[in-house]
Structures are given as C-alpha cells and as structure tokens.
Amino acid sequence: MAYSRSHLRYLEDFAVGQKFGGAERVRVDAARIKSFASEFDPQPFHLDENAAKGSIFRGLAASGWHTAAMTMKLLVASELQPAGGIVGAGFEEFRWPTPVRPGDELRVESEVLEVRPSKSRPDIGVVKIRTTTYNQKNEAVQVNVGSLMVPRKP
C-alpha cells in the first residue's frame, strides 16, 4: 500500500500537463499469465505456448485484463495519489498496442489532460488522465484515457 497522507492530491493540486511516474516495476511470468487466464480469460493464446504460436499473437501473451490489473497495481503505487483513492468514472480510449510476454517488466506513466469541477457535485471534480504502460523495451503495451473522480480541498 502506497498511501502516504502527506502526498495526497486534491482536485486543486492537479494541472494539465503534469506527469506522474512510479519506481515500481511488475515482472510478468508465464505461470501467472496462464493462471490468470484460466480463471478469467480461458483462451488458447493465453494458456498454452504451442496453441499460442498459431494464433494472432504468435506466442503466449497475457490477457489484456491481466495487463489492465497489473497496470492498476503500478498506478496505485505511483506518484499519482489522488485524495480519496483512484476511482475511475470511465474511459474514452483503451487499447493494447503490443502483447505482454513472459519475462516482460512493466512500468506506468500518467499525464493529466484535463481538470474540471463536477457539474452535479460541488465536493468533487474530474481529472482526465492518459495512462501508458510500458515494457522494458519502452514499447507501450496499454494506453488508456480515463476520468478519475477526485475530491476538492475540504
């Protein structure tokens, strides 16, 4: 848990163009790719090296939802730290440009695209953020643009 009260950011602390990274890395291994897939995404290209060779992925690849979940872990541990936690209202873009492979080491970076008060709730606002997950070759494996609900300063 990366909760450090002193670093919590309220709506007023966010500004367009800010970038947040994180020192944390997640290393992906074949066994967890397969066990995650067998619980949540049981398709041959996430379960078995040989079956994956003949698929569109041309080799074992992590489920996109596994990548999304690992990204969330990195984001929670990152410098972002909105007060009230990372609560996503939704995404307007979400894609996986490069497959995640066994042995990959992932890191995350986010950039603030927009900051605005909520129309309906005076106590919160919306921070629109692009979050990019990179592998060790600096290829983007996941890109999303989402809106976080962030409390205003009390």
Place this chain on the structure above:
Amino acid sequence: MAYSRSHLRYLEDFAVGQKFGGAERVRVDAARIKSFASEFDPQPFHLDENAAKGSIFRGLAASGWHTAAMTMKLLVASELQPAGGIVGAGFEEFRWPTPVRPGDELRVESEVLEVRPSKSRPDIGVVKIRTTTYNQKNEAVQVNVGSLMVPRKP
C-alpha cells in the same frame, strides 16, 4: 472452455443488431474481492468493509478490473464465439455505472453495433460490440463498446 468448433463465427456471420447472451453466471464473494484487490488494486474500499463504509463506494466494492476480468470469463463462455477467439483491438467507451458487491451474481449480454472489413488486412475484419454486464437486479455494472478482430471466412 466453451470452444465448440461448430459455433465459431467468422466476420461474414456477424450483422448489426445481433445480440448474444450466455447462460453462465459468476457469483462474487467478499473473499475474492479482497484477494483480487490485494494483488492488483490495493485500495481500502476494495480491501476492508469498515474502510469502505467511509469511501465514495459506501461499502465493499469489487475493483473495476476484477469486474472486467469476470466479464471476460462470461464473454468467453457466451454465444459470441468469434473464430480466432475474442481479441479486442480497443475500446471507445468503458464505464462502471454501479458498484459490484459481495453476493452479486453477474451475467453478460453483447450487441453488434458495426461490422467492417479491415482496411489493411484482407483476412480479418472488425466487429464493434457493446458488452453490458448485469447484476441479479438487472442493473448494469459495466458497459463497454469495443472492437474485436475477427477472421474472414477462409
């Protein structure tokens, strides 16, 4: 695994307005909400009932990525069955309108919004689908609009 070769659908088998459901249900329990969160989304409102009471969720709620992963499990088992598997190119909309709670029973429904051949690859096409995950009260807990890559008939 819900792979039945006889039901595999190629691009030519999809048409706008088709709906696909599934008999499968996933029951959500508090222990898995917490263990998923502790691996991937360690925030108080996904980990602890008491901490969750004071949060925006007003009670323990599943991580959105847990909901996304359970939805994928339901989708793989559903009637959708594209040839080549369910391979998402990306989403243009993705949101969680209602929190997922312990005891919820989830099901999935998808509707075809668009079918088109790929501009760059003659062997595949894109099927745009809205996927809605419902709880036992028929409240939508997740809605997304995404594009699947689907092979054309050989």
